[in-house]
Amino acid sequence: xxxxxxxxRNPHLKTKPGxxxxxxxxxxxxxxxxxxxxxxxxxxxxPRIIPYAPLSYDPAAMIFHYGQAVFEGLKAFRTESxxxxxxxxxxxxxxxxxxxxxxxxxxxxxxxxxxxxxxxVRVDADWVPSKQGASLYIRPFVIATEAGLGVRPSSxxxxxxxxxxxxxxxxxxLQPVKxxxxxxxxxxxxxxxxxxxxxxxxxxxxxxxxxxxxHDCAQVLWLDxxxxxxxxxxxxxxxxxxxxxxxxTPSLSGSILEGITRKSIIHLLSDWGIPVTERRISxxxxxxxxxxxxxxEAFGTGTAAVVSPIGSLLWQDTPMVINNGEIGELVxxxxxxxxxxxxxxxxxxxxxxxxx
Amino acid sequence: xxxxxxxxRNPHLKTKPGxxxxxxxxxxxxxxxxxxxxxxxxxxxxPRIIPYAPLSYDPAAMIFHYGQAVFEGLKAFRTESxxxxxxxxxxxxxxxxxxxxxxxxxxxxxxxxxxxxxxxVRVDADWVPSKQGASLYIRPFVIATEAGLGVRPSSxxxxxxxxxxxxxxxxxxLQPVKxxxxxxxxxxxxxxxxxxxxxxxxxxxxxxxxxxxxHDCAQVLWLDxxxxxxxxxxxxxxxxxxxxxxxxTPSLSGSILEGITRKSIIHLLSDWGIPVTERRISxxxxxxxxxxxxxxEAFGTGTAAVVSPIGSLLWQDTPMVINNGEIGELVxxxxxxxxxxxxxxxxxxxxxxxxx
Numbered sequence: 146x147x148x149x150x151x152x153x154r155n156p157h158l159k160t161k162p163g164x165x166x167x168x169x170x171x172x173x174x175x176x177x178x179x180x181x182x183x184x185x186x187x188x189x190x191x192p193r194i195i196p197y198a199p200l201s202y203d204p205a206a207m208i209f210h211y212g213q214a215v216f217e218g219l220k221a222f223r224t225e226s227x228x229x230x231x232x233x234x235x236x237x238x239x240x241x242x243x244x245x246x247x248x249x250x251x252x253x254x255x256x257x258x259x260x261x262x263x264x265x266v267r268v269d270a271d272w273v274p275s276k277q278g279a280s281l282y283i284r285p286f287v288i289a290t291e292a293g294l295g296v297r298p299s300s301x302x303x304x305x306x307x308x309x310x311x312x313x314x315x316x317x318x319l320q321p322v323k324x325x326x327x328x329x330x331x332x333x334x335x336x337x338x339x340x341x342x343x344x345x346x347x348x349x350x351x352x353x354x355x356x357x358x359x360h361d362c363a364q365v366l367w368l369d370x371x372x373x374x375x376x377x378x379x380x381x382x383x384x385x386x387x388x389x390x391x392x393x394t395p396s397l398s399g400s401i402l403e404g405i406t407r408k409s410i411i412h413l414l415s416d417w418g419i420p421v422t423e424r425r426i427s428x429x430x431x432x433x434x435x436x437x438x439x440x441x442e443a444f445g446t447g448t449a450a451v452v453s454p455i456g457s458l459l460w461q462d463t464p465m466v467i468n469n470g471e472i473g474e475l476v477x478x479x480x481x482x483x484x485x486x487x488x489x490x491x492x493x494x495x496x497x498x499x500x501x
Numbered sequence: 502x503x504x505x506x507x508x509x510r511n512p513h514l515k516t517k518p519g520x521x522x523x524x525x526x527x528x529x530x531x532x533x534x535x536x537x538x539x540x541x542x543x544x545x546x547x548p549r550i551i552p553y554a555p556l557s558y559d560p561a562a563m564i565f566h567y568g569q570a571v572f573e574g575l576k577a578f579r580t581e582s583x584x585x586x587x588x589x590x591x592x593x594x595x596x597x598x599x600x601x602x603x604x605x606x607x608x609x610x611x612x613x614x615x616x617x618x619x620x621x622v623r624v625d626a627d628w629v630p631s632k633q634g635a636s637l638y639i640r641p642f643v644i645a646t647e648a649g650l651g652v653r654p655s656s657x658x659x660x661x662x663x664x665x666x667x668x669x670x671x672x673x674x675l676q677p678v679k680x681x682x683x684x685x686x687x688x689x690x691x692x693x694x695x696x697x698x699x700x701x702x703x704x705x706x707x708x709x710x711x712x713x714x715x716h717d718c719a720q721v722l723w724l725d726x727x728x729x730x731x732x733x734x735x736x737x738x739x740x741x742x743x744x745x746x747x748x749x750t751p752s753l754s755g756s757i758l759e760g761i762t763r764k765s766i767i768h769l770l771s772d773w774g775i776p777v778t779e780r781r782i783s784x785x786x787x788x789x790x791x792x793x794x795x796x797x798e799a800f801g802t803g804t805a806a807v808v809s810p811i812g813s814l815l816w817q818d819t820p821m822v823i824n825n826g827e828i829g830e831l832v833x834x835x836x837x838x839x840x841x842x843x844x845x846x847x848x849x850x851x852x853x854x855x856x857x
Binding site: 174197203212288293335343350351355 | 570603663665707736
């Protein structure tokens with residue numbers, strides 16, 4: 146599809162970070178990147194792995210004006226036996242196209258996406274960290290590149306994949322966080338772009354994120370923009386609650402991102418015979434469960450952290466402390482299982498891992 | 502403010518379009534652009550007018566991922582006496598900062614913005630068309646340029662101004678258009694970014710725009726995302742209705758852009774003693790006015806077109822033809838007055854025009 150991927154080796158390889166270096170998240174990038182171009186009439190063409198270098202576009206390129214951009218995030222892991230494997234890249238490829246569809250951008254062959262990512266990881270295989278908990282974060286994105294100020298779908302796009310070695314999200318084990326329940330700002334709305342991994346969603350969320358930090362909270366818990374009651378996401382993660390033995394996560398209403406970690410967790414819980422329900426859940430229900438003592442656990446889920454236990458929720462200036470602010474048993478088991486599969490310590494029964 | 506604007510003249514001037522050339526909108530750009538950079542700790546710095554050239558950023562620059570970008574649009578006109586004047590640039594400067602505030606971006610001194618635009622227009626003065634109805638479209642924008650994949654406000658930005666000679670919006674006089682009333686997709690929501698000229702809003706609107714074209718309509722009339730009844734904007738313009746002698750435009754609810762043409766029209770109508778009200782107006786009210794014969798005129802307003810008469814509204818598969826599909830008297834008078842002021846044919850009583 147789209148022809149052979151052309152390869153131009155970087156003649157100036159960077160110094161790779163050492164085993165003791167603090168990698169952080171998305172700050173250091175590998176030696177190569179993948180690029181594929183689109184032009185109306187011609188379609189996607191000229192796939193190439195080239196040296197990591199600045200992207201250069203006309204100042205009138207639509208990406209600088211109208212936010213027509215979608216992205217994905219996934220990870221490659223080095224197993225104890227030294228193999229490199231990627232977590233569910235087919236799911237990211239599918240979601241990238243769903244996001245593109247919402248912003249009227251052309252789809253990319255999903256097999257091509259997965260193969261191209263595998264090839265890029267192989268080229269920069271030495272960048273996949275071997276340190277426990279570290280991984281190679283992969284960032285595919287599509288941007289509108291036509292130079293023109295008319296508001297309409299771009300006729301040109303670039304699909305780019307860059308990669309960044311990232312440290313363990315939890316250097317010292319899982320850490321419960323404090324979350325602000327946000328009732329003023331909206332992240333998304335039914336009929337909007339909340340279900341897509343669209344660039345503009347993230348810009349829209351920054352103001353509330355800053356507000357959360359001012360309240361000494363790590364993130365916000367978003368409520369539905371319409372009823373200001375239904376729970377949506379926590380920061381840029383999906384959210385789960387364990388109430389009276391049942392696990393509940395908001396159903397995909399169109400304004401919630403269909404998380405791949407979310408999907409995997411629902412799968413695991415079903416495997417384990419733990420009741421798990423996707424449905425509307427309101428902040429009132431959480432308050433009630435908190436008050437009658439049945440709110441057992443709460444956690445966010447996403448690619449970067451896998452799971453992020455919520456230690457307390459700040460709602461209308463009152464904190465609700467969950468599970469005494471400690472890490473719950475379930476969230477711990479989910480974390481150990483998913484990271485176990487990712488690093489090859491636990492058998493991959495579901496065929497989630499793709500080797501490079 | 503920010504020091505003297507450095508000037509680097511373009512050694513390779515482009516061939517300017519001729520008087521007979523079709524300029525279109527935002528396709529041709531002048532010889533120079535203005536750039537101002539921001540870095541946390543240092544603030545805005547290094548203002549410069551330099552040759553129009555591609556912008557080059559690290560592939561991890563936040564503009565490519567998280568949509569942290571706002572823009573403005575305004576015009577410079579050549580009067581019959583050959584002077585060049587800009588329509589209300591102070592208003593655009595103010596709004597740019599309001600938009601930036603919503604996306605957690607740093608404000609820019611408003612006097613600097615206006616002065617810098619004037620200076621840039623002076624440098625490329627030969628690009629301001631003299632043809633009737635044509636003008637120089639000015640596009641200031643601010644984009645997040647920090648290279649990093651963590652979702653948080655960028656620590657670096659660029660403010661860029663580019664300019665494009667544009668043709669008359671109506672080559673053959675005002676043209677009424679057909680509009681699709683959109684009830685599925687949402688453009689914005691209370692608590693969201695609809696009140697800001699944020700890049701992501703425009704990407705979010707494309708899908709419905711394409712749908713409108715499929716219905717042989719020029720644009721969509723957006724309904725409020727929550728009640729699906731209240732009118733918001735038409736395409737990317739504000740919207741006005743004349744019902745039984747009264748002019749009504751949706752009030753600024755937070756999800757509607759505070760248009761400068763909108764503001765100017767409200768001002769003119771008040772001057773003329775025509776009743777004008779900013780309030781919630783629903784599609785039901787429009788249907789009712791249509792049915793009882795009091796819906797006299799409807800039009801969009803914005804910088805590109807000034808006014809755009811609505812000839813018919815397609816609502817639930819039924820077209821409502823307004824004023825027999827003809828251009829209304831009021832919309833005509835507004836168009837003639839505003840363009841008259843812009844081209845110096847009518848006295849600028851309100852001090853709206855700024856000479857270069």
